[in-house]
Amino acid sequence: MVRAKKVAKALVLFGLVALSALQPQGGLWAADDYPRTAKYIFLFIGDGMGIPQRAAASAYTGKPLTVDTFPAQGVTTTAAADRFITDSAAAGTAMASGTKSRIGYLGVDPNLRPVKTLAEMAKEQGKKVGIVSSVSIDHATPAAFYAHVPSRSMYHEIGMALVKSDFDFFGGGGFKDPDGKKSKAPQGNVLEAARSAGYTLVDNKRDFMALKNSPGLKVIAINPWLQDSAAMPYEIDRRSEDISLAEFTEKAVELLDNPQGFFLMVEGGKIDWACHANDGVAAIRDTLALDEAVRVAFHFYEKHPQETLIVVTGDHECGGLTLGFAGTKYETEFNMLKHQKVSFQKFSDEVLKQFRQECGADCDFEKIKPVITANFGLKFTGDPQSDPLVLKPYQEAMLREAFERSMAAERIKADDPETYLLYGDYDPLTVTLTHVLNNNAGLGWTSFQHTGAPVTTSAVGVGAELFNGYYDNTDLAKKTMSVMGLTPQVVYMAEAA
Template sequence: MRPSCFQRSVSVVCMLMTLLVCAHSAAAAESFAKKPAKYVFLFIGDGMGLPQKQATEAFTGRQLVLDSFPVHGITTTPAANRFIVDSAAAATAMSTGQLTDVGMIGMAPDKTKVKTIAEMAREKGMKVGIVSSVSIDHATPAAFYAHEESRNLYHYIDHALASSGFDYFAGGGIKDPAGKRKGVEPRGNAMDAIKNAGYKVVTDRDEFLKLNRKDGKVFAYNSWLQDSGALPYAMDSRPGKDITLAEFTAKGIDLLDNSKGFFMMVEGGKIDWACHANDAKAAIMDTVAFDEAVAEAVRFYKKHPDETLIVVTGDHECGGMTLGFAGTAYESDFDVLKKQYVSFQYFADDVLKLFKKEHQGSLAFNDLKPTITHYFGLQFAGDHADPMYVQPHELAQLQDAFVKSVAGDSMKLNDPVSVNLYGGYDPLIVTITHLLNNKAGLAWTSFSHTAVPVGTTAVGRGADLFGGSYHQTAIAKKIMTAMGVKPHVYVAAN
């Protein structure tokens, strides 16, 4: 198949940008050759565009730690074969400097395996940690240790984790240890392979907190994996029971610190998942959790300011979040989001299921109203001027969605109208979060990713490299430069 004009244009532009970056990096590498960054952090807020960061700051009333850094850049995200990138191609761009096709992990479009900055760090004698709030074999973390033509080959990615030799994996679990997914040839139980490779597997919080460097290689994940092997949404997390992203990060720093330094990638993966579902409050609280993880790195940086580099970016924007809504014009009221106490996922998995069970044979919207008020703050009686009051046209939307999602209406979620309205998610929950978000002055254009540029910030040794505007492939090359590694394409060994 001949490449399209767009694909050729993206390739040419990225090649030119690569040449410019390499020319600059070649000169810059000289200054880092004698004293490269010893401790390198790359934080990736999955789905975290500029709107997500701004919404979080508006909600919390404070600047994010990650935006307090002295160096700011604007990063574009197109993949080799599509304007709107996915997490696999985006993470591969940032882990290798290689522009690739959507869905590919650690590979060029021609399926050539490309070495990652994490693998380069390991070869330099640095320790390596990979942390994520979603499953540790998901697209973003996988792109730092695996090389597969499809991000969905979780079983093979799980085995790549076992053979990676990296020192610390933490956060979510693994999705296909036994190789039961369609199209996969089982290679033996991946969890057994991970243990046989010398990893201490820990899920108990108390045991996790007691980990120390004598424990060797570690694979730690939370005991409660809420959905698809991921940590619970930050707003659903159980204090004192669940391990937070910040705690996984802090423990990683503790375990990885050594005389030769370390590289750590930390992903806030559920920002993206919340935005796919158009749940602003869940996205905001996971952005807060992500920022708290960044704060742990900053604490370490303050002890080693001349040896540490921290880079924070997003892989793409998700949901087309807009900071403004037609119905509220120039007004915003982020306080209304404080009335929401659970994520869309918790409401679907726990609240609605219980409601259906308790009201079998007599499902009525009026019976659900108190529950909606309790969890989301929407009011069905009282002062009509109250911003939380459900207006007649909003009530009609909720009732229609209730019929479709709770009362068992035979709606096809792949119907074009339904896809535009609900994106494949539960109609009632999407309608509730949309109404709440709109009252706050927020709106969404998509249930998917967008090509809106993301922000990149940096502090520490080599931070100056990250100012300006560049494609996300440059992030890997800039980190290579700061690490004292020549920035060019590396072919990974089989």
């Protein structure tokens, strides 16, 4: 037994070494003195958007995504400096600057030396710069392009770094700690600092749509409804008075366009959050929302094909999504996913909350059945052999148990392995509902966290051919530098000297 354990440990170590060796180490990924430069650069990042997320979104609509039609298609690895499975801070830093960093680090290398980002380089070139995200604008991925801090949780300091960046356009979610309540050294109010720095702040769709390109204009635009953690709503929950990711992108292009060109990073951040919760429909809908934003950029490219580069990638995969499930064997039925009407977040925060209030002390499972059918399409009567939306007995039993836990307001803890594997850190009934619906459609999940699976990178325009092949996420930044007319290398900032 002891010898078997030693052998197993050795095999694991060998596997990790082999995986490390398989990480691309560079090569023909970029070019000094690249013969052409792009005046306009778009970088789209689907947070948590791995290969299966894109494929699921395409299967859901029955047609290729816009990004699937791009001429350049590559595979990108995502490991951090200190862990095979990355987080958004380390991944964002790699894509923004070309250097590996540690988990949680933003805009700095593993030794905490600040590294210059593509956005900062573009600003130095005289380009205008825009940052858009469907999550809070001080979250890890957007912050990786303008902040240099040892922890992604330093939201107040990140917000102040946003103001000091002097970038021209920020849009999407809000700020998580504008007053510095969680900071050890508060610096005042972020929004007040932004106004003092000359930023125009808008937080409603009417004023947002009325914005016009004018000299010296700097904008911070926040969606009127911040659904959770200062983020925009999931696309499936978006109202008419909310601003879509495509609309943020379109307005950014309008306001940033100028003779020197621009750099625009757009993040679909809630793809990741939906995948953490194993909500396939919410993830698919947010992937499609990002693709609609890409379509805005593509229309711009069609007018400026000799001056524009569009790159679309993911920072990592999330949830271990599989296109196939043991219970359905070779069968899939993606159309049934269209019966889901709300995200896991809205179902937990609004639908279940209202149900509890209305049923009072008599919250019986029979009463929740029509609510489940209305929001997820799952049925409790009929023939499961002919209608995959009809629950099988074991599935109804799973929902009954999860319902009891939810009504008891039970919070699942990560130190309880058995229940964590069932529900993660989410409401038991809600996550069980998404699991059952996803499984019946032929989708499976292996994790409530990120995975180390590679992601797809797609490109069109000037220098797009550089993005073919197999390469690391740090190379993605260096390829972009090549097309910006810069030497593809990590650039350390003056503070580190």
